[in-house]
Amino acid sequence: MLKMMTFFQGLPVERAVPGALNFLGSPPKVPSMSEGDSETSMSEASSEDLVPVLEMGTAPDRHEEETSKKEKKSKGGLMKVLQVLTGKKNKSQPSTVEPDVKAKTSPGLDAPLPTVEELKADLDLGRLEASGPLLALERELLVAAAAGGMSQEELVQRQSKVEALYILLRDLALGVLWRPLEVAPERLRQALAIVSEQELEDRRAAAGSEDSVLAPTRPRRWLQLWRRGVAQVAEERLGGQPAAGAEGLSEAERAFLHLGRTMKEDLEAVVELLLPVFPAEFHVVAAYAESYHEHFAAQLAAMAQFELCERDTYMLLVWVQNLYPNDIISSPKLAAELQDVRLGSLLPPRQIRLLEATFLSNEAANVKELMGRALELEAQRWVQDVPPQKLNGHCHSELAIDVMQIVSQGQTKAEGITADLGMQIKQVLLMELAGFFRSYQRAFDEFLERCKQTKNYKANVIANINNCLSFRMSVEQRWHAPQDTHSHVLGPLDELKARGFDSLLQSLFLDLKPLFKRFSQTRWAAPEELLEEILATVAQRLPEFSGLQECFREELMEVVHLHLVKEYITRLSKRRLVLKTAEQQQQLAGHILHNAALIQHFCTQNGSHATWLDPALPRLAEIIRLQDPSAIKMEVATYATWYPDFSKDHLSAILAIKGNLSSSEARSIRSILDISTGLHKAAHSLFALIKVG
Incomplete structure (x- = not known):
């Protein structure tokens, strides 16, 4: 459909023949008396009633005139039309002289006027030269009417004959102008001159506006009649009828x-x-x-x-x-x-707005249906355990490409109408896309629950996570909307990605759980060896995620980083380790610092950018190491600014390790969180993920 928009760009620059206005069919009809009325009017009085009895010679024979017209037409042809209309002459033929309409149509000063019958015969033969004598007859009649001496009946009779001749001349001249490319150029110029002359005579009559016994016949408005004919x-x-052959x-x-x-x-x-x-x-x-x-x-x-x-x-x-x-x-x-x-x-504008509203509604429904079909086909591949494609070593799905192409086509169609409609449809498409993302998330959740045992389960999970990048980039590039709008639209994708990460990491975290339990079982006696075993287990499983896009591998590593820190703090908060001496507390703090460094180095080396986790373990080690309650209070206050979700329950679990703190001291230290609570909103959740007790 869109290719039709460029149809006119391919129209030929030159036409072989000037056929656009070579209209077929009869000329337009204009209001006039019938031919019978014209003949009757012409026969009501003799020509002597209008002009003096002065002979100008007999009129040319009709057969001779028709033969002369045919010869002129055959000699002119298309080349003559183009030469006269464009002002160019054929070097092989003598130059033609443009007709002097007034010289041909106006009798000489001493020449007698032709009779009414002669003028009618000329007009019947298509002679436009009759316009000059006819105008002279009209003026002579006006003079006679003004001079008096002639009965009103005789004046009316003569005027009716003049008007009958004018009807013949009008139809003849306008007929030429309504088919301008079907006549010789000289004849076209004659007709143009006649209409212009009649317009001038209309203006003269309007300016004179003298009372007369004659019936008013002007303005005749031939130019206006010509325009009506153009409309016809x-x-x-x-x-x-449209031309055949436009298939489809x-x-x-x-x-x-x-x-x-x-x-x-x-x-x-x-x-x-x-x-x-x-x-x-x-x-x-x-x-x-x-x-x-x-x-x-x-x-x-x-x-x-x-x-x-x-x-x-x-x-x-x-x-x-x-x-x-x-x-x-x-x-x-x-x-x-x-x-x-x-x-x-x-x-009209109102009708255009209604059509535009209909178009937007239709296009929204189309886009929704097409995106739904694309998702349905993709979900069928998941269920059928079809492995995803590989593109540059990454698991790849065509879903994002298909959906964004559907959206792009909808916007292109609207922009092909007007730029303003293109802007309107962008918001419509954004809302449809938001609805699609919710459907996509629901379908993906269903896949995660039902297809865990399929061979290509993880590969398809990775491919769908990778889709999130393509979708996000397309939305942000196409819609420069506020961040909260993007968050609303892209929220389901964030949830899909998080669910995908959970699914990919679920077995790894299950393998790590018994290893972390050994921290408390050994009472932290060999923390370094245990943590190295944990990190080795993680390193062994990382190649499973190589099909992720680089940015998602980094995000996945940040999830692993968070899990390692969270689990470490969880084991510290089990209230099973009580150290009553400062030396024991300092030793534990040293172990924690060393383990924190190992975790940070391993995760950073494998792509984690979660620097916000860096202070979590070292600052807890500092709380355990310090002995002065005032110093501990300051450290806790600082810690709470980094991690606003660090609660009194979490602090109580850490202080329980310090067996040399009195109840009042512990209570005083906990009170510092009453001041800090609510001052900051956590950008990331850490302690909200840790249950104590």
Whole structure:
């Protein structure tokens, strides 16, 4: 569908023949008396009633005139049309002289006026030269009416004959102008001159506005009638049947294409071939553009009244908001000539807003459905135990690519209508994406529960964790929204990643649990050897996670880092170790410091960036080492600023190790947390994960 948006870019620059305005069919009809009425009017009085009895010679034979016209037409042809309209001459033929309309149509000062019958015969033969003598007859009649001496019945009779001749001349001249490329250039210029002359005569009559016994016949407004005919031409051209051969398009889409192509080609022909010939007062480009625009708008308004399918709604908006204003009105050949023509929009703003709302609703439903299908296919692969692909050594899933491509296509469609609609749909798509992430998390949770025994379980878990990176990067790049918006949208992904980490580390942490228990069982007698065994166990399992993206391997190591520190503190808080001397407490503090250094070095070396854990064990060792209650209070206060979730219960468990503290001293030290509690919110949870008692 989107490829249709560039249709006009491929239109030919040159046309082999000027066919855009070579209209077929009969010329437009204008309000006029019938031929019978015209004949009756012509026969009511003889020509002597209108002109003096002065012979000008007999009129040319009709057969001779028709033969002469055919010869002129065959000699002119297309080359003659283009030469005259563009001002270029054929070097192999003698140059033609542009007709002097007034010289041909106006009799000499001493020449008698032709009779009414002669003028009618000339007009029946299509001779536009009759316009001059006819205008002279009209003026003579006005003079006679002003002078008096002639009965009103006779004046009315003569005026009716003049008007009957004018009807013939009008139909003849306007018929030429309504089919401007089907006539010889000289004849076109004659017709243009006649209409211009009649417009001038209308203005003169309006300026004179003298009372007369004659019925008012001006203004005749032939220029206005010409514009009406142009409107009928536009209706005929745009109302035609779309050309066959547009396979794969709906009926509405074929109609859009026919309307747009016809209007563009016809207006380009007007600018190229008619504008250099038509006088400025015709405003020929504006006349055609406004007529075509009006009919184009009427056609689209009629279409919009029906319940359009989703595809046709989209294409209607594309034409109204993009292709028409940009590829037609602002096309290179038309932009300069149409910049002062106020055509406006093809549809009223309210109707456009309704169509846009329908489009947004349709697109949101489409995107939701397509994303749901993509997730369903992905979940089927999990259940069927299909191994994920490998990309650069990492477990890879196409889900993120497929989903973001669906979202991108929806946004591209909206932007293809207007930039503003592209901005509107971004928020719609963001909300649909947030809903998809929630569905994704639920499907992943179900997979974690039901498919633990499948062969490719861990590989698929890793692939889905890796998806979180692609999704996050796409959302942050496409939507520059506030952080809380990202948190709301991406929250399910964070939960999915955390659940994935838990699943991957579950067996490792189960293996570490009995090792940590041995700290209390041996009463911390050989802490260094025990911790080295713990770290060796972790190191042995790390290759299992090599399929993770680098950033996620680091995050996973931070989870391991947190677990090691948490479990170490948990064993210290079991209240099973009571040291009554300062020397024993200092020795334990030394063990803790050494173990803390081992943990920090191992985790950092394997990618952990959880530096916030670095003070956790060393500062607890300092609390155990210190003997002065005041110094211990200061250390506890500082510790509470680093770890706001460090509670009195946790402090009591640590102080229980110091068997030489009295109850009052311990109570005084615990009271320091009453001051610190609530001053800071924990950026990370540590002690909230540790249960004491």
